[in-house]
Amino acid sequence: MFYKSFIIALLFPLLSVASTIKVCKTCHQTTISSAIDLAQKGDTILIYKGTYKTHGLIIKKPLTIIGVDNPIIDGENKETIFTFKTDNFSVQNLTIINVGVSYTSDYSAILVYRSNHFLIINNTFKNVFFGLLIEKSHFGNIVNNIITSHAITESNSGNGIHLWHSSHMKIKGNKVSGLRDGIYFEFVKNSIISENISKNNVRYGLHFMFSNNNEYRNNTFENNGAGVAVMFSKHIKMYNNKFLYNWGTASYGLLLKEIYDAEIKNNTFQQNTIGLNIEGSTRINYTHNTFLRNGWAIKVRGACYQNIFKKNNFLYNAFDLSYNSNINSNLFENNFWSEYTGYDLDKNGIGDVPFRPVKLFSYIVNQTPETIVLLRSLFVDIINFSEKVSPVFTPDNLIDNTPLMKEIQ
């Protein structure tokens, strides 16, 4: 509703003169390009059922393009299909297929360039190189689109939703699978990314760099080659996202690199090789996250300062925490650790004995990765226990002094 009224409001001044152009086999206009040529500012083009083989369409005036009865636009594996270089346009209910792969140009189903106030909604993209390519554009909405492709290697595949130098975007409810990066941002600001599902992509489910002040809510990132990578960004918020089943050597639920002042809250990291991998990240609050059955719930690679881990659940991970240095300036408190075996005599819900989340074995595995085959063996339990009693290898002050007795719901 919001988007519709939004668009109507945008187009209102033009509404009095706007007309509707129909495209179909038996209409006056049988091709989309002739309809575009014919259309005036603010017109609506209705594309009826049928398959339209076309590409290289360039739109430089505000138009509303609506598919009726699921028309198919087939780009025949050639160049970019739609290029918008105009404000105030919208594209709805189209199925756009077959965008050609190129090693020199980023061909996409829809390219948006230097445009403001647009809406791309309820479209389906299949077998595309890039899905949506948004460059230097602002105040756009990308909603409820489905983008699929058959990417196999990183070098000959593109991204699902690719934004570059843009701001104030809303990306909501899209489903992206089978591409290189599901959602890709570079220099994107003040945008909200919510309720998207990005899975089975070759590289990252979500990938962004140099993108400050963005908010990520309620997204699901599942079984992507390397999970989610977030780099060189400030003031980001990540709430209620799910990072699931990212398996592999360099595979993370979430990789943070050079991130400052972020809020990471209420997220679920489940069955990833590494749930959260942080490197050079400072002043980040991690609260109410759940780390469930990951290989490593959190891997701290160094240069991470003043991070706060509070009220998180660490449940049945092979390793809760791995540290590669002996110094710690991060704070762990009030977390629930399923491995905690202490007691709570004063019944205040907080264990009376501190918890050490770094095990000796995780240190050994860092040094000699092959030793992972001895995970959960009795001997390993014994040496972990001895390290717990008298720490030698693990940072001395890396302790949760107030571990919770009950899981946080």
Add this chain to the structure above:
Amino acid sequence: MFKILKYSFSDLIRSRWSYVYFVFYLLLGFVLLFLNNNVSKAIITLLNVIIVLTPLIGTIFGVMYYYNSREFTELLLAQPLQRKQIFMGQYLGVAISLSLSLVLGLGIPFVMYGIFQSAAIFDFGLLIVVGAFLNFIFVAISYNIALSNENKIKGFGYAILMWLLLAVIYDGVFLISLVVLNDYPLDKMALFATMFNPIDLSRILILLKLDISALLGYTGAVFKDFFGTNLGLVISLCMLTLWVLLPVWRINMKIKKKDF
């Protein structure tokens, strides 16, 4: 053979120790599931119990049953029965009754908890299969030890030592050698060494289900093939079967020449 199996089995399932063992698993299952109310935690705790305790109990029961039934075995030997039938019958009697204690003891609480509606059914099924394998392996090994040692105390001693070796010492030496040889490519060696210890083998088999996310963190291609595909599962199961067959074969060789 089936007659002997039947008698050994009915003898054993009425023994107090079988009940103790059964009740132990039953209680463990109930405590883990109904007090903690958490299947994931239950499975991980059970993994630790099964890979340590099942071999120990299998070893002790195997040795104990052999020595305790020595005179009865003599009675059987005087009957028109093949030696092979007698010993295989007894071996299977012990191994099956122990496995039954395990399957029922853990199965009852898990079924009551509704494991069939849960996604953990495969993890649980694998635990039970591995536990049963360990019973068959360690009863066979302990029978070998008992057959080779007339002296009861010595036999017991060797059997416990064997358990200690496979359950703890092996992994210790294994871990230290991996750390010492850190500079060499070790993935093949690591997998290889795992194959030669049935306890490690069982552990890996369960880890394949439980901690696959951690196992796939290692870079080596050999690991990736082993853990990332069904290859690991198939090879591990084959090796476990071999670990049953070899000691059983040696029992049969040994009894051909043995005097009673």
Add this chain to the structure above:
Amino acid sequence: MIEIKNLHKSFNKLTVLDGLDLDFRSSGIFAILGPNGSGKTTLIKSILGMVVPEKGEILIDKVNILQQWTYRNDINYLPQIANFPSNLTVIELIKMVKNLRPKPASESELISTFELEPFLNKKLGNLSGGTKQKVNIVLTFMFDSNIIILDEPTTGLDPISLIRLKTIIQKEKDKGKTLLITTHIMSLVEEIADEIVFLLDGKIYFKGSIASLKEKTKENDLEHAIANLLQN
């Protein structure tokens, strides 16, 4: 009936049977005697296939029985120490042994002879040594076999049971069976044995009737005769 040819057996370095030749051609009761460690039990167990000899052969009805097992269907054996699975009841054990042998058994008469009825449903682990021995005897004599081997049959028996045992042994002899008995009770030997086999150092030292032994040693008393054999 039973022929033993050049039988060798040693345990580690200890030679127990050293080229033993022996035959029991006729029926009757043969007492196998000898000091401790002379190879009596080893001999019996070789016949039963429980001990595997290094060399030599044992023929029963002209068939070599080494590494065979079906021939045991025609041998009844009373072991020296009766120790049974303690969780089984007496009747279960009897049923089980019957089940293991493909031939008819008549246990009821023996059970009443030894007054075992009250114990039938008791667990074997709860029985006294004497009662266990009675069960042992029932298990041995309930089958109709041509060869009967008794290893110290009198252990733990009360006098009445002993008399009953002797009667049973006599009956079996009258049926034309071959009985091999080892015992240390010389009076028993004197009372029932037709022939004596005296083993020493893994060889036959004497084989013949009691009368001929007495004659050879010029002793009137069997015990003395045996002692005499040992001293020479």
